[in-house]
Amino acid sequence: MPPLAAGRRHSVGRRSTGGAFVVGNGAAGESNTHLWRDVVAVAAGNVHAARNTGRSHTVGLRTDGTVVAAGWNGDGQCEVGGWLDVKTIAAGWRRTLGARVNGTVLAAGRNVERQCDVGSWQNIVALACGDWHSVGVLKNGTAMAVGNNRAGQCDVDEWSDLVGITAGHLHTVGLRFDGSVVAAGRHGSAGCQVAEWRRIVMVAAGSHHTVGLLANGGVLAIGDNIHGQCDVRGWRDIVAVAAGSAHTLGLRLDGTVVAAGNNADGQCDVDGWRGIQQAR
Template identity: 55%
Template sequence: MDFMASNEAVLKVKRWPKDTITAGCRHSVGLREDGTVVATGDNRYGQCQVSGWRDIVAVRAGNVHMARNTGNTHTIGLHVNGTVVAVGWNKHDQCNVSDWRNIVAVAAGWCHTIGLTADGTVVAVGKNKEGECNISGWRDMVAVAAGDWHTIGLRANGTVVAVGNNRYRQCDVNDWSHIVEVSAGYLHTIGLQRDGRVIAVGSNKHEQCEVMNWQGIVAIAAGSYHTIGLKADGTVMAAGSNKHGQCQVSGWRDIVAIAAGCAHTLGLQSDGTVVVVGENEYGQCDVNGWQDIQVNEHV
């Protein structure tokens, strides 16, 4: 991928972003050029049973705080016709998306799933104990993100809204502006500003919010305790817990997309192959054979 030299040109609001790689708690998912999907890792709840999917344009993997040690998570696929498919753990009806229509982007939390519709409204299914599904009044949205217990929405005007658990101030985003991308981790939220800088709120126990000095960023991803940023030159930055090596990305080059799971990190290279670092107990890092993963420009 040839990155543009000007952040002003690169960092335009991405309407209806399409995720082609995604990382869950213990599994990883990739979207191929032909619209089929590949997955690796923990399949205890069938979250990797995506081999039959066709004509998919975006994928998202539900995340869960790794300390729960359960692996209960799910995978969401956005179909080219605006419908949504889901596999995996469904205790709280987070996979009950078969009746959704006109969806242009999806997000998956621990026990809930979010869908952005073409008219800028948002739909949700799943557990709502913390109010993470209270999105019925949202309007003019261009992107959504889901943490364990909170949900983030990005408006077309670059402002941000949030619902759900706010114990660590992970929902304190009302004063954010000029935002072009959002991502939600376990207990923190990050936002990419139009000028290529990154802001963060929420728990900073592992310094996952120490991103204020980052510059030239074109994409962001939040894991449980770590944060990843993709630079315009194809290199990658990381902050936060590195207990499993999930932040060892300094040697990566020619990266065009990133994803962060609980304790592993994925990077998509411009040739459609995937690199990975981090915890691999369940095979979630076994992506060496992946090829022809869709490459999306950041413009």
């Protein structure tokens, strides 16, 4: 489960003690995680619209399958206090998703584009949130998607052999069992040009870029690089990656974190983080 998460203006890391580090803009309370305990995974809501700058949220999954959230709750995206038996979480623009142990999915938050219409989903093992769409991987390795499809970001019906999935502003990226990668979304988007990637073990999508973790601990990135969010080729010994709107995070084997990209709000100030760890 992901020990790192990146939003538009903040970054989150799971401490080995079960708490959470948060850096960046905390104007909406998304940094109010000081009392969190027994967290095994984190997610960060990614605010795309400029009018909502600074309004985002942070989500944590606990060992007992309950969920906690902090930050902006304008659409009810933090109303997860009653969720039980959750095994994986995802956070997007104004919403939160949680897949239960039985494979069904819970949703809270904005549903104007029907991105929370996941009540009928079954056998889900992985989730991701884009700005206006939601995607899931089924136990059989196929994918489902709901929400805005104006750029074809929900055209995932023919995908197979998936083990992971991620979603950006207007694109979706899937990781296959064999380490290859597939993508759907805005025609000609550089963030979708991943067909030649191989030996990938994890993928992460920012608003307009895509990041892939190689089996050897290196990292690939493609897409919008206006803030240097794709400048990751020198990274080594990476075991997990996360992508925010315009920044990228990488967790090293030793529990430290590296960052590249937009740091206007201090979301890349992770040099002091220690003991960031994936839950076992």
